[in-house]
Amino acid sequence: MTDEIVVIEGDGIGREVVPAAVEVLSAFEFDFEFVTAEAGDATRDATGDALPDATYERVADADATLFGAAGETAADVILPLRKAVDSFVNVRPATAYPGVDALRPETDVVFLRENTEGVYSGHEDRLSDDLSTLTRVVTSSASRELAEYACEFVEDGRGPAGDPDEGFTVAHKANVMRETDGRFREEVLAVADERGVDADEELMDAFATKLPLDPTQYGVVVCPNLAGDVLSDLAAGLVGGLGLLPSANVGHDNALFEPVHGTAPDIAGEGVANPTAAILSAAMLLEYLGHAGAADRVREAVETVLAEGPRTGDLGGEATTEEVTAAVVDRL
Amino acid sequence: MTDEIVVIEGDGIGREVVPAAVEVLSAFEFDFEFVTAEAGDATRDATGDALPDATYERVADADATLFGAAGETAADVILPLRKAVDSFVNVRPATAYPGVDALRPETDVVFLRENTEGVYSGHEDRLSDDLSTLTRVVTSSASRELAEYACEFVEDGRGPAGDPDEGFTVAHKANVMRETDGRFREEVLAVADERGVDADEELMDAFATKLPLDPTQYGVVVCPNLAGDVLSDLAAGLVGGLGLLPSANVGHDNALFEPVHGTAPDIAGEGVANPTAAILSAAMLLEYLGHAGAADRVREAVETVLAEGPRTGDLGGEATTEEVTAAVVDRL
Ligand SMILES: CC(C)[C@H](C(=O)O)[C@@H](O)C(=O)O
Numbered sequence: 001m002t003d004e005i006v007v008i009e010g011d012g013i014g015r016e017v018v019p020a021a022v023e024v025l026s027a028f029e030f031d032f033e034f035v036t037a038e039a040g041d042a043t044r045d046a047t048g049d050a051l052p053d054a055t056y057e058r059v060a061d062a063d064a065t066l067f068g069a070a071g072e073t074a075a076d077v078i079l080p081l082r083k084a085v086d087s088f089v090n091v092r093p094a095t096a097y098p099g100v101d102a103l104r105p106e107t108d109v110v111f112l113r114e115n116t117e118g119v120y121s122g123h124e125d126r127l128s129d130d131l132s133t134l135t136r137v138v139t140s141s142a143s144r145e146l147a148e149y150a151c152e153f154v155e156d157g158r159g160p161a162g163d164p165d166e167g168f169t170v171a172h173k174a175n176v177m178r179e180t181d182g183r184f185r186e187e188v189l190a191v192a193d194e195r196g197v198d199a200d201e202e203l204m205d206a207f208a209t210k211l212p213l214d215p216t217q218y219g220v221v222v223c224p225n226l227a228g229d230v231l232s233d234l235a236a237g238l239v240g241g242l243g244l245l246p247s248a249n250v251g252h253d254n255a256l257f258e259p260v261h262g263t264a265p266d267i268a269g270e271g272v273a274n275p276t277a278a279i280l281s282a283a284m285l286l287e288y289l290g291h292a293g294a295a296d297r298v299r300e301a302v303e304t305v306l307a308e309g310p311r312t313g314d315l316g317g318e319a320t321t322e323e324v325t326a327a328v329v330d331r332l
Numbered sequence: 333m334t335d336e337i338v339v340i341e342g343d344g345i346g347r348e349v350v351p352a353a354v355e356v357l358s359a360f361e362f363d364f365e366f367v368t369a370e371a372g373d374a375t376r377d378a379t380g381d382a383l384p385d386a387t388y389e390r391v392a393d394a395d396a397t398l399f400g401a402a403g404e405t406a407a408d409v410i411l412p413l414r415k416a417v418d419s420f421v422n423v424r425p426a427t428a429y430p431g432v433d434a435l436r437p438e439t440d441v442v443f444l445r446e447n448t449e450g451v452y453s454g455h456e457d458r459l460s461d462d463l464s465t466l467t468r469v470v471t472s473s474a475s476r477e478l479a480e481y482a483c484e485f486v487e488d489g490r491g492p493a494g495d496p497d498e499g500f501t502v503a504h505k506a507n508v509m510r511e512t513d514g515r516f517r518e519e520v521l522a523v524a525d526e527r528g529v530d531a532d533e534e535l536m537d538a539f540a541t542k543l544p545l546d547p548t549q550y551g552v553v554v555c556p557n558l559a560g561d562v563l564s565d566l567a568a569g570l571v572g573g574l575g576l577l578p579s580a581n582v583g584h585d586n587a588l589f590e591p592v593h594g595t596a597p598d599i600a601g602e603g604v605a606n607p608t609a610a611i612l613s614a615a616m617l618l619e620y621l622g623h624a625g626a627a628d629r630v631r632e633a634v635e636t637v638l639a640e641g642p643r644t645g646d647l648g649g650e651a652t653t654e655e656v657t658a659a660v661v662d663r664l
């Protein structure tokens with residue numbers, strides 16, 4: 001059966017790294033149909049709408065989507081697209097690779113970020129000239145669904161240690177947000193307990209202190225939405241930046257894959273962007289579509305190229321996006 | 333005129349480091365009257381109340397308070413005490429010291445954290461068996477008051493660079509929390525503009541990536557309440573942990589000073605806790621009460637002792653709290 005994959009390059013280096021990732025996907029003999037769609041700043045400038053309905057519908061109806069990056073319209077594009085694929089978890093691995101300058105080369109953590117609620121609920125009110133409010137939402141159902149996913153993830157040996165006994169850590173701020181994060185924490189720990197998965201907890205501020213001091217303390221980390229956003233970006237700083245990090249927005253029968261980096265306007269259009277994050281996002285897409293072996297081959301090829309070169313400028317090399325991509329395809 | 337200083341040791345190593353800080357304060361000939369008060373886990377166990385009304389009133393009526401740490405009742409104690417001193421800003425310097433093992437020894441940042449609202453509003457509701465909400469509050473008045481403080485702080489050369497031209501950075505998440513952090517960001521930047529203080533901005537997730545990559549990019553950082561909590565704790569991880577970091581909760585005519593660290597139950601009661609954070613909090617208290625010269629002398633003495641020893645176990649030494657304190661007093 002053909003899998004329909006929507007491809008959205010977006011803005012800036014999205015236009016360079018997404019084709020690179022598609023080239024890697026096309027190197028396999030899978031029955032993929034690639035369908036392009038438009039979103040981002042350029043789309044807004046051309047059509048008045050950063051995320052046209054046609055793009056939203058196409059993503060909602062696809063089997064999976066590969067997205068690049070959007071500029072100032074990033075939130076207008078990515079937040080609705082996460083809804084389009086009905087995503088309840090954002091999977092964000094942060095791994096340091098040999099050959100890449102990292103502040104903490106021993107970092108190997110996967111964040112499982114709640115992807116629908118928290119302060120991302122979208123409910124804000126301007127109550128007076130002085131006062132605005134936001135309604136932060138936490139439900140037991142979303143918390144439990146995330147926790148079920150985390151348990152399966154751990155049970156399947158998909159954590160960095162590959163060892164189900166390692167369990168996961170839930171990071172939260174339930175000492176202050178007692179009712180909302182209290183609910184989140186309680187439900188996540190209850191699901192882990194029901195399923196016999198080992199789980200411990202950490203306040204999110206303590207986590208922010210302790211991760212740089214010793215990242216090997218953590219493996220799989222389960223967080224509310226904003227905590228996952230900030231703590232996974234912190235981990236990116238420890239592995240050398242956003243340039244290498246992929247992510248998956250996983251839903252019930254659809255998913256969207258995106259590099260964590262942005263549009264990098266300073267180098268966009270020059271053909272020198274690092275395609276690694278987009279290619280690793282494509283590997284997550286392969287795994288999601290049931291091609292775990294192919295996903296592993298992509299990851300191994302990427303690791304070899306990171307270690308041996310060629311390298312793009314962000315990693316101290318002089319190679320083009322195309323040269324790095326060709327080297328990865330070569331090693332598949 | 334006598335200044336009344338309330339002294340709350342609290343729990344764990346609070347009982348060791350607060351007396352050390354009082355010893356340093358007492359080494360000067362200022363007209364301080366120290367009044368002790370109780371709060372924390374032990375107080376709750378003894379009286380049923382982690383923060384007795386008498387303590388709250390005493391703090392509210394004092395000129396300044398020095399607080400140690402509380403255990404599991406931390407939030408029950410510190411959040412009301414911040415209200416007792418009517419604190420609108422939490423000042424959190426994160427400085428790496430020579431002689432202290434730090435992941436980023438070049439870190440020198442001061443966080444000015446909004447101290448009354450955001451997700452700390454305290455408004456939470458259990459709306460159903462499935463759903464809880466929290467009302468995140470942002471007002472123009474609190475945002476502007478914080479910004480005015482930040483401008484004065486910068487103008488007075490109190491930033492790490494000591495150079496008013498360095499201005500400040502406002503960290504926020506206004507791309508998602510458009511109305512609430514949008515208001516915060518807009519008001520803070522407007523006040524800076526009105527006062528001719530240079531201000532730039534950073535999304536809080538990008539800040540979490542960029543601070544570990546290069547902390548010298550930042551000096552004074554102005555944040556909403558939770559962002560300030562998490563990002564300042566991240567900075568703590570870059571300077572070697574919470575053991576050295578002081579903080580000030582500044583109000584209109586009252587203030588409370590506390591080390592950022594907790595009760596350290598693993599070493600409590602052994603007389604080997606590092607008193608540095610508490611002593612540096614006492615230095616902030618001296619500065620607040622108008623004794624800037626004395627504050628500088630304390631800071632210099634602390635720096636000398638950190639560089640030359642004696643050192644407590646957390647810094648690889650074998651000295652007791654008392655020996656380190658005596659060494660600091662000796663060098664005043
Ligand atoms: C662009 C923004 C809305 C988004 C988020 O906050 O989720 C981004 O920071 C991310 O983490 O993918």
Ligand SMILES: CC(C)[C@H](C(=O)O)[C@@H](O)C(=O)O
Binds near residue numbers: 175176
């Ligand atoms: C104990 C807790 C309520 C407190 C906070 O979140 O403000 C602490 O983390 C701090 O930063 O002083």
